[in-house]
Amino acid sequence: SENWIPVSELEAIPDDDVIGVAVNGHQIALYKVDGEVFATDNVCSHGQALLSDGFLEDGEIECPLHQGRFCIKSGKAMCDPLTEDIRTYTTRVEGEEVMLLLD
């Protein structure tokens, strides 16, 4: 069943940047690009690093530990040393609140 959860105030995510939030025990990275919000798992698929500590550029998040890059829209691993994609989540904005779809 659909499970929309409020995860952040919209204004808490800086433009063209990323923050990390904890949602029901999941570590989630929230991105804002051109006013649009995207969400992925926050833990890198390669090791114990938080993508929210990384660098967001051109729709990709660069992991702070070994500089692997993921597409924030698809979760796709874009380069070495990554071998696994990360999960993405559907978001919507309701008023000032960012909602995340968890299943």
Ligand code: FES
């Ligand atoms: Fe992210 Fe290695 S832990 S690239």
